[in-house]
Amino acid sequence: MFNFRSMVALLLLATATSVSTFCQSPQPTTYERIETYLASIPAIDTHDHLQPFDELPGYVETSRGRGMNLFGLWRLSYFSSTNRLTPWKPGESFDAWWGEAKNDFSNARATSFYRYMLPAFQDLYGIDFDHITNEQARGLDDRIFENYRDQRWLYHVITERANIELMFNDPYWARLDFRTAYPFGILVFNVANLIRGFHPSEFKTPLDSPYEFAQKRGLRVDSLDDYLALLDVMFREAKQRGAISLKMAPVNGYERTYQFDNVPKERAARAFGKSRSALTAQEAKDFEDFIMWRLVELSAKYDLPMQVHTGDLPIRGCNPMFLINLIAANPHTKFILFHGGFPWVAETGMIAMAYSSHVWVDSVWLPTLSYATAKRTYAEWLDEIPSNHIMWGADGNSPEAIYGATVYLRRCLAEALADKVDHGGLSEDLAKKIGKQILRDNALELFPELKKRLWKDKGRMIPPPVALR
Numbered sequence: 001m002f003n004f005r006s007m008v009a010l011l012l013l014a015t016a017t018s019v020s021t022f023c024q025s026p027q028p029t030t031y032e033r034i035e036t037y038l039a040s041i042p043a044i045d046t047h048d049h050l051q052p053f054d055e056l057p058g059y060v061e062t063s064r065g066r067g068m069n070l071f072g073l074w075r076l077s078y079f080s081s082t083n084r085l086t087p088w089k090p091g092e093s094f095d096a097w098w099g100e101a102k103n104d105f106s107n108a109r110a111t112s113f114y115r116y117m118l119p120a121f122q123d124l125y126g127i128d129f130d131h132i133t134n135e136q137a138r139g140l141d142d143r144i145f146e147n148y149r150d151q152r153w154l155y156h157v158i159t160e161r162a163n164i165e166l167m168f169n170d171p172y173w174a175r176l177d178f179r180t181a182y183p184f185g186i187l188v189f190n191v192a193n194l195i196r197g198f199h200p201s202e203f204k205t206p207l208d209s210p211y212e213f214a215q216k217r218g219l220r221v222d223s224l225d226d227y228l229a230l231l232d233v234m235f236r237e238a239k240q241r242g243a244i245s246l247k248m249a250p251v252n253g254y255e256r257t258y259q260f261d262n263v264p265k266e267r268a269a270r271a272f273g274k275s276r277s278a279l280t281a282q283e284a285k286d287f288e289d290f291i292m293w294r295l296v297e298l299s300a301k302y303d304l305p306m307q308v309h310t311g312d313l314p315i316r317g318c319n320p321m322f323l324i325n326l327i328a329a330n331p332h333t334k335f336i337l338f339h340g341g342f343p344w345v346a347e348t349g350m351i352a353m354a355y356s357s358h359v360w361v362d363s364v365w366l367p368t369l370s371y372a373t374a375k376r377t378y379a380e381w382l383d384e385i386p387s388n389h390i391m392w393g394a395d396g397n398s399p400e401a402i403y404g405a406t407v408y409l410r411r412c413l414a415e416a417l418a419d420k421v422d423h424g425g426l427s428e429d430l431a432k433k434i435g436k437q438i439l440r441d442n443a444l445e446l447f448p449e450l451k452k453r454l455w456k457d458k459g460r461m462i463p464p465p466v467a468l469r
Helices: 004-023 030-039 070-075 094-101 118-125 134-147 152-161 192-196 210-216 224-240 265-269 281-301 320-329 345-354 371-384 399-424 428-446 448-453
Strands: 043-048 060-062 065-067 164-169 185-190 245-248 306-308 335-337 359-362
Touching: 030 399, 030 428, 043 399, 043 428, 070 094, 070 134, 094 134, 118 134, 118 152, 118 399, 152 164, 152 399, 164 185, 164 399, 185 224, 192 281, 210 224, 224 265, 224 281, 245 281, 265 281, 281 306, 281 320, 320 335, 320 345, 335 345, 345 359, 345 371, 371 399, 399 428, 428 448
Parallel strands: 043 164, 185 245, 245 306, 306 335, 335 359
Antiparallel strands: 060 065
C-alpha cells in the first residue's frame, strides 16, 4: 500500500537523480568528437613554402640583434595581402613599432587572413590576440625572439603541436636546387618558370634558370629541340633526387591567363632565342602554351602528379575552367587543382566530378582565404567527388602560420563533417574515416612513395635539428 514513507523515498530518489544529472559534465558534441579525432591524425601536408631555418624571410634587425619577432611572424602570414602592416625599421624597439602597428588589426578581426593566426598565438604562447594588452604584446615579442634562437622550435611546432608527419615543400626561391631543408620535407619540383624558357634573360637567379642548369651539366641549348631535351633531363634528375610532385602556377607574379592552347611546334619555335622585348604578347604566349603541354606530357611520363595553383590571382584569368582542354586531352596526367579554385569552388568540384579518373582537388589555403567558403566547399565536394580525391595543405611560410592554418583546417573540416552527421544522415564513423582520408590517407594513396618516409608510430625518429643548408 502506497504511504507517506514511500512518497518521501520516491521524492528523494528523484531529487538525487536530478542532482546527479545536473552535476554530470555535458557530453561532447559531434563536432567536438570529430575535431578531437582529426587532431590525433598525423597529417600529410601537401603544400608549404618553408625556407631553411636561418633564411626565413621574417628575420629582422632588432635592438637585440637579428632575429624573429612579432612583426616577422605577421609579415610571414597572409595578413598583409589585404591589410596594412606597419613596416619594421631596422634596429628599432618593439614599443616604437607596436605603438603604431597595434592599430593595423582593427578592421581585420573577422577576416580569415587574420583569424587563422590566432590559434598559434593562443595555443603556442597562451595569448588571446583579439584582446592583447601592450604588456602581453611585449612579452609575446620576447618569447618569439627567444624561440627562434633554436630551430628545435620549428620541429616542435610542426611535427608535434601541429601533428604533421610529412610536408610537401615548394621551394620557389630555388626551384632547381632539388634539395629539402628538413627531414620531414617532401621535395616538389616547381616547373612554373620553365614555360618562359624562350630566352635566358627571363631568369633572374641561377637556381631558377634552366640555362644555368644546362651549363653546369655541359648541355647546349641552341634550339627549341635542345630545350625540350633539357626539360626531359630536368624531370629525370628531379625524380632521381626525390621529387614526387610538380607545382605549376602562373609566372611573372601571377600575370598570365590559365588558357593554354595546344600550339603547333612551328609557332613556338619562332619565339625561341628572342628576348621578351623582341616578341609580341601572342608570340610569348604561344611559346608558353606549347611548353605547358609538354610539361603535362612529362608529368605523365615520369609519374609526377601536377599540382596546379588555381583561383585567387589574376582574378580575370585564373578560373580553373580554362584548364579543361588541357585536362581532357591528357588523361594519363594526374592533375591536382589547388586552393579549390577560389572563388570558383563549384566549378572546381565539377571538373573533378567530370574527370574523376585523373583529377584531384586540394583545399590547401582555402580555409585561410575564407573559412566560410571552405566549410561550404567541403559539404559540396563530398556531395560530388569521391572522398579519396580531396586533400589539404597549410600553405604556410613559418611554423606558427603552418600551425594556425592546420588547426583552422581541422576545425573547418570537422564542422562540415559534423553537419553531415547531424543533418545529413552520414554516420560518425564514416565522417571520421573521410576526415582521415583528407588529412592523410589520400596523399598516401596518390603518392605511395610517401609510405617509405613515414616515421611516426613506426619506431622511427626524424633526425635531430641541425643547421641545414
